[in-house]
Each structure stands twice: as C-alpha cells, then as structure tokens.
Amino acid sequence: MFDANFYDVQTNEEFWFSGPKRDRTDARYGPSNPEIDPEAVxxxxxxxxxAPLPGRESG
Known part of the structure; x- marks a missing residue:
C-alpha cells in the first residue's frame, strides 16, 4: 500500500480515505468533488x- 490507507479485503483494491473538511478540500491531492453515499449526504x-460528525460530538 504505497499510496493508500485502506484496502478491500475481497479484491485487494487500494483506497485513500480522507476525512471530510469544512473547506471542502476532501481529496488527498488538491480540490475535487467527493463522491458521497446517498445515505450520508x-x-x-x-x-x-x-454540525459535528456523528461519533465526534465531543471533539
């Protein structure tokens, strides 16, 4: 995993997940339009x- 921080255990496909940022720079390299699951919009x-993220109400 040279450039990833997660991988799919079934396919071994690698991913980089970044936490959301209020300035909308959610991508690792530069600004982009993140893909958001419909349930999370x-x-x-x-x-x-x-608003705080669920589970991070205290910081």
Missing part, C-alpha cells in the same frame, strides 16, 4: 454548515 451537508 444530509450528514455531510450538516457538517459543512458546522
């Missing part, structure tokens, strides 16, 4: 508006 937009 509402939470993501709430985070961009200042």
């Amino acid at each position: 509402e939470t993501y937009h709430a985070f961009l508006e200042g």
Whole structure:
C-alpha cells in the first residue's frame, strides 16, 4: 500500500480515505468533488454548515 490507507479485503483494491473538511478540500491531492453515499449526504451537508460528525460530538 504505497499510496493508500485502506484496502478491500475481497479484491485487494487500494483506497485513500480522507476525512471530510469544512473547506471542502476532501481529496488527498488538491480540490475535487467527493463522491458521497446517498445515505450520508444530509450528514455531510450538516457538517459543512458546522454540525459535528456523528461519533465526534465531543471533539
């Protein structure tokens, strides 16, 4: 895993996951439009508006 921090245990496909950032620079290298799961869109937009991420309400 030279340039990844996660991999799929079934396919060995490598991924880089970055946490969301309020300035929308979610990609590892430069700005991009992240792909957001439909189930997470509402939470993501709430985070961009200042809400804490689920599970990180205390920091």
